[in-house]
Amino acid sequence: MAAWGERLAGVRGVLLDISGVLYDNGEGGGKVIAGSLEAVARLKRSGLKVRFCTNESQKSRKHLVGELRHLGFDISESEVTSPPPAACRILKERGLRPHLLVHDEVRSEFDEIDTSNPNCVVIADAGDNFSYQNMNKAFQVLMELENPVLMSLGMGRYYKITSGLILDIGGYTKALEYACGIQAEVVGKPSPEFFKSALREMGVEAHQAIMIGDDIVGDVGGAQRCGMRALQVRTGKFRPSDEHHPEVKADGFVDNLEEAVDLLLQHADK
Amino acid sequence: MAAWGERLAGVRGVLLDISGVLYDNGEGGGKVIAGSLEAVARLKRSGLKVRFCTNESQKSRKHLVGELRHLGFDISESEVTSPPPAACRILKERGLRPHLLVHDEVRSEFDEIDTSNPNCVVIADAGDNFSYQNMNKAFQVLMELENPVLMSLGMGRYYKITSGLILDIGGYTKALEYACGIQAEVVGKPSPEFFKSALREMGVEAHQAIMIGDDIVGDVGGAQRCGMRALQVRTGKFRPSDEHHPEVKADGFVDNLEEAVDLLLQHADK
Numbered sequence: 245m246a247a248w249g250e251r252l253a254g255v256r257g258v259l260l261d262i263s264g265v266l267y268d269n270g271e272g273g274g275k276v277i278a279g280s281l282e283a284v285a286r287l288k289r290s291g292l293k294v295r296f297c298t299n300e301s302q303k304s305r306k307h308l309v310g311e312l313r314h315l316g317f318d319i320s321e322s323e324v325t326s327p328p329p330a331a332c333r334i335l336k337e338r339g340l341r342p343h344l345l346v347h348d349e350v351r352s353e354f355d356e357i358d359t360s361n362p363n364c365v366v367i368a369d370a371g372d373n374f375s376y377q378n379m380n381k382a383f384q385v386l387m388e389l390e391n392p393v394l395m396s397l398g399m400g401r402y403y404k405i406t407s408g409l410i411l412d413i414g415g416y417t418k419a420l421e422y423a424c425g426i427q428a429e430v431v432g433k434p435s436p437e438f439f440k441s442a443l444r445e446m447g448v449e450a451h452q453a454i455m456i457g458d459d460i461v462g463d464v465g466g467a468q469r470c471g472m473r474a475l476q477v478r479t480g481k482f483r484p485s486d487e488h489h490p491e492v493k494a495d496g497f498v499d500n501l502e503e504a505v506d507l508l509l510q511h512a513d514k
Numbered sequence: 515m516a517a518w519g520e521r522l523a524g525v526r527g528v529l530l531d532i533s534g535v536l537y538d539n540g541e542g543g544g545k546v547i548a549g550s551l552e553a554v555a556r557l558k559r560s561g562l563k564v565r566f567c568t569n570e571s572q573k574s575r576k577h578l579v580g581e582l583r584h585l586g587f588d589i590s591e592s593e594v595t596s597p598p599p600a601a602c603r604i605l606k607e608r609g610l611r612p613h614l615l616v617h618d619e620v621r622s623e624f625d626e627i628d629t630s631n632p633n634c635v636v637i638a639d640a641g642d643n644f645s646y647q648n649m650n651k652a653f654q655v656l657m658e659l660e661n662p663v664l665m666s667l668g669m670g671r672y673y674k675i676t677s678g679l680i681l682d683i684g685g686y687t688k689a690l691e692y693a694c695g696i697q698a699e700v701v702g703k704p705s706p707e708f709f710k711s712a713l714r715e716m717g718v719e720a721h722q723a724i725m726i727g728d729d730i731v732g733d734v735g736g737a738q739r740c741g742m743r744a745l746q747v748r749t750g751k752f753r754p755s756d757e758h759h760p761e762v763k764a765d766g767f768v769d770n771l772e773e774a775v776d777l778l779l780q781h782a783d784k
Contacts (some may be wrong), residue, residue, distance in 0.1 A: 323746030376644040380680050383672065387679055401693045402653065410650050415693040423671045460656055 248507050251473070255512035257293035257448035259439075259467065260284070262300060262308070263403055264458035264480015265501050266317060270406030273311050277479050279502030281316045287505050288318060292512060295446040296324045297455070299398035299432040299437070299462065301368035301413065302347045305329070310418075325442040327397035327432035331366060334431060340393060342366040345382040345416075348374055350495050364393035367420065367428070369400075369413045379419065386424045394420055398432035400462055404481045433459075434466025443470075454495070454512075456504050458482050462480035465492035475504050518777050521743070521765050526784035527563035527718035529709075529737065530554070532570060532578070532594075533673055534728035534750015535771050536587060540676030543581050547749050551586045557775050558588060562782060565716040566594045567709070567725070569668035569732065571638035571683065575599070582604065587599045595712040597667035597702035598623035601636055604701060610663060612636040615652040615686075617643055622776040634663035637690065637698070639670075639683045656694045664690055668702035670732055674751045699767030703729075704736025713740075724765070726774050727743075728752050735762035745774050 245251070260266065266275045266284065287294050296319060302306050305328070309321050328350060334344060335357050343362035344354060347370050354366075365382045386392040400412030417428045432438050441452055450471035457463020460479030467474040473495040476486060489495055498504040515521070523544050530536065536554065537544045542701055557564050566589060575598070579591050598620060605612060605627050613632035614624060617640050624636075635652045656662040670682030687698045702708050713723055720741035727733020728750030737744040743765040746756060768774040 308543075309782070317618075324574070346604040370646075372646050374646040374649070376642050376681070379644070383681050383685075384678060387672075402657075408654060411646070411653050411689070411693050415649075415653075415689030418692040419681070423681050423685040502752040 245496070248496070252454070252508060252511035253290055254452060255292070255454045255473070255508065256452040257295070257446045257454075258287060258508065259295055259297040259442055259453060259455040259472070260287075260342070260501070261378045261433075261448070261455070261459070261463050261480075262296055262312070263455035264482070265456060265477055266312065266386040267315055268404050268406050270481065273314060275406050276315050277500060279500055283501045283505040285318055286509065290509055292508065293446045293448055294323070295432065295442055297442045298324065298326050299369075299400055299413075301327050301350060301397035301432065302352050302371050303349050307349060325445060327438070328368070329398055330438060330441060331395055331431045332357055334395070335364075337364070340364045342395070343382060343385045344368075345370055345373070345378055347371050363389060364395060365420070366395045366397070367413060368397040369416055369509075370416070374411075374416055383420060383423050386420065386426065392424055392426050394424070394428040396428040396430050396432075398462070399428075399430050399434070400459065402481060404458075409481065412482070433457075433462045434469065436466075436470050439467055439470040439472065443472075455510070456498075456501065460486040460489050460492050460494065464494045468492070468495075477485070477501055477504060515766070518766070519781045522778060522781035524722060525562070525724045525743070525778065526722040527558060527565070527713070527716045527724075528778065529565055529567040529712055529716070529723060529725045529742070530557075530771070531703075531725070531727035531729070531733050532566055532568040534749055534752070535726060536582065537585060538674055538676050538750065543584060544701045545676050546585050547770060549770055553771045553775040555588055556779065560779055562778065563716045563718055566595070567703065567712045568594065568596050569639075569670055569683075571620060571702065572596050573619050573640050574623050575633070577619060577745070591767070595715060596710070597708070598638070600708060600711060601665055601667055601701045602627055604665070605634075605636070610665075612665070613652060613655045614638075614642055615648055617641050627665055633659060634665060635690070636667070637683060637687055638667040640686070641660065644681075644686055653690060653693050656690065656696065657698045662694055662696050664694070664696055664698040666698040666700050666702075668732070669698075669700050669704070670729065672751060674728075679751065682696045703727075704739065706736075706740050707752035709737055709740040709742065713742075716772070724778070726768075726771065729754040730759050730762050734764045738762070738765075747771055747774060 346368040455467035464474040686750040725737035734744040
């Protein structure tokens, strides 16, 4: 593999995944991943552009940012690209009225959306709301529609919380796709549209940007397909087999965000 | 399409799906599909061999047969091919100790199976037991295994109960497959092994047998892939689009089991 200097040349903007990179989600607000508080602070002082690009769809942006600030991170809502606002834009543009299969906590993100007489289903990381009853309700709404639209806020397989790995939204979306014989529209990583909106908000071109995430497919593969570079951290949901993934080859692996930032501050353009 | 006489020539054995063909499952023991009580009785008097071939994995065979007998059907446990006993045979042969993601009602079918220190997961139609918590438990067991084995008792997309369509096991199996990056082994329709065991138990060859079911993929497509003929009834989960399925072409469509039996008694060998 090329030297880091070559791999990181020309980087002007950094997209940071949140869960598994900054902190591990979990009871009581989660737990900071060692070194990441200072790493974010150094990155923001460096002159590189920074944006947080998350598939978090179980918490509102406000709640998420509040939790991170409480842990000590320098982050504000306006720096975060997350699926619910992107979904709301699309719903409005297309006149879609969703049935929401979401966590109670994130329902407020859809306050301005008409949810009467649904003509689509929006699925987010609903956590405990992924009951058989709620899944059936979403299934039945879709089966009643002539042209069923299922919008999925991400397609993550699983993520890490402080107590271990737990199921993310992706499997539940697959379940509805299979039962209804349809394909979901993904809003969130690895959708190219989503990465592109994060790039626009950051004001850099894809070839000048690098993604740092813990998900080999959603973060690394997705960003690379948009023309970005991408590093995987060995924290969060990282598993050793990711380094030999049959389809996705990261531009590099680092032990954690701290190491990624060390390398970036040595080698990236500033 | 050829005349019925040609399509049904040489049939000596009939495999009957249960839910959606004999009755619609539901609260209070379900509801007989009009004409099917007499149709089963006539078929059994006709000299054709009859076997019930179901993917029912939410109820024990004993419970299922009790329910059907209560509704007036002439049926005994020994006439039913269902996934749990087939799964138990495989588990014993391969020394597998399952974590069971099943309905409480069907747990007794696994009484003779060692479930300590699980080295595989068996998923059945768990109904309300498909909670987020139980799905996570199954996911975590699979992720801990070096060679994860997921055994799925059927792959149905949905089925009809008296109150409407509800999710079957298939979507939940797809969810675990996606989250874990694995492929399930299916025990039940449309697995060829399962159809073959029903044929063996009935004592007829595939080319002498016909399947009657309400599922275009699981019943009709599965049976045809084993060399059987298959009719779809327009009851249960049947939807008009099934008659134009892109991949599966039934050997015929009938309004219900009564019509199927009328045709069989006119045209099949006896």
